[in-house]
Amino acid sequence: MDMNQLTNSIVxxxxxxxxxxxxxxxxxxxxxxxxxxxxxxKIGLVNKPYVRRNKEGFLxxxxxxxxxxxxxxxxxxRVPCVDxxxxxxxxxxxxxxxxxxxxxxxxxxxxxxxxxxxxxLLHFSIEEIYGNYMNLLNISSRREVDILTKINGFTGAAKDxxxxxxxxxxxxxxxxxxxxxxxxxxxxxxxxxKLSFNQQILFIDYIIDISIKEEIDIQKLLNENIxxxxxxxxxxxxxxxxxxxxxxxxxxxxxxxxxxxxxxxxQISDLDLPKGVRxxxxxxFEGPDYLLEISFMNGKRLKDTVDTLARIKGLxxxxxxxxxE
Numbered sequence: 016m017d018m019n020q021l022t023n024s025i026v027x028x029x030x031x032x033x034x035x036x037x038x039x040x041x042x043x044x045x046x047x048x049x050x051x052x053x054x055x056x057k058i059g060l061v062n063k064p065y066v067r068r069n070k071e072g073f074l075x076x077x078x079x080x081x082x083x084x085x086x087x088x089x090x091x092x093r094v095p096c097v098d099x100x101x102x103x104x105x106x107x108x109x110x111x112x113x114x115x116x117x118x119x120x121x122x123x124x125x126x127x128x129x130x131x132x133x134x135x136l137l138h139f140s141i142e143e144i145y146g147n148y149m150n151l152l153n154i155s156s157r158r159e160v161d162i163l164t165k166i167n168g169f170t171g172a173a174k175d176x177x178x179x180x181x182x183x184x185x186x187x188x189x190x191x192x193x194x195x196x197x198x199x200x201x202x203x204x205x206x207x208x209k210l211s212f213n214q215q216i217l218f219i220d221y222i223i224d225i226s227i228k229e230e231i232d233i234q235k236l237l238n239e240n241i242x243x244x245x246x247x248x249x250x251x252x253x254x255x256x257x258x259x260x261x262x263x264x265x266x267x268x269x270x271x272x273x274x275x276x277x278x279x280x281x282q283i284s285d286l287d288l289p290k291g292v293r294x295x296x297x298x299x300f301e302g303p304d305y306l307l308e309i310s311f312m313n314g315k316r317l318k319d320t321v322d323t324l325a326r327i328k329g330l331x332x333x334x335x336x337x338x339x340e
Contacts (some may be wrong), residue, residue, distance in 0.1 A: 045178025049052035051085040111230035126178040173199035197233040208257040278336035
């Protein structure tokens with residue numbers, strides 16, 4: 016496809032002919048139209064949209080969907096366009112033309128990558144996409160390609176968050192098999208709490224496990240007063256709220272473990288250990304042993320600390336937390 020060999024005709028089209036559906040070649044989602052409006056207001060329409068009339072006589076936007084939406088917002092009546100109706104190019108050519116037109120100016124969010132891959136699949140095999148388009152789209156693996164194609168199954172609300180926030184591909188993967196509206200609800204909470212990647216994975220695991228264990232759907236679970244009121248509370252910043260929220264879910268999922276951790280923490284706190292001394296349990300209290308850590312500056316400080324520990328009678332009272340039941 017050599018665009019330089021095309022005879023392009025400039026036409027002025029009534030802006031009412033363009034509807035707001037994206038059409039078969041569009042690969043734009045979640046964009047900020049304000050930036051485009053600002054650009055057009057300052058320097059005008061530099062690059063004319065490319066269009067063609069389909070067999071039904073309606074306009075298909077080949078390139079320039081975002082520009083046309085901006086022109087609508089600005090109240091333009093007519094749009095100068097390059098008409099490729101009689102160019103002899105195929106739908107495959109038009110799709111590739113739009114892809115490279117976008118690649119020149121920007122990167123794609125994950126929803127847009129989903130749109131592109133699924134449209135490419137109408138014209139190419141999955142092996143061709145793996146071989147020819149993964150690098151172009153900055154996709155790291157075949158597995159990621161397969162995950163991205165499934166974003167189409169999410170609702171608009173979920174897609175909006177994926178497009179406008181940094182949602183890791185592993186988080187997206189963990190939501191794919193959930194029924195609507197669970198993915199969009201979970202993503203909404205991730206967005207509200209600004210959860211880190213590790214917190215996102217914990218959050219999803221806890222929510223799914225609690226939902227299954229208590230036989231309660233995810234929407235109803237996250238709409239419980241304890242969670243809604245927690246979000247409304249003042250006095251904590253977002254990172255603090257995020258950590259506390261994850262702790263709430265963990266306690267709900269693992270009530271016995273959480274209780275044992277609190278009992279153990281109380282035992283250790285009551286000992287009034289010297290500064291620089293910590294006693295730890297194994298994860299989930301799986302092992303029979305405990306770990307004593309001592310931070311010290313020199314041998315004398317170490318000896319003083321050990322002597323102090325030897326005089327703490329409460330050390331002999333340390334035992335497995337569940338023995339207090």
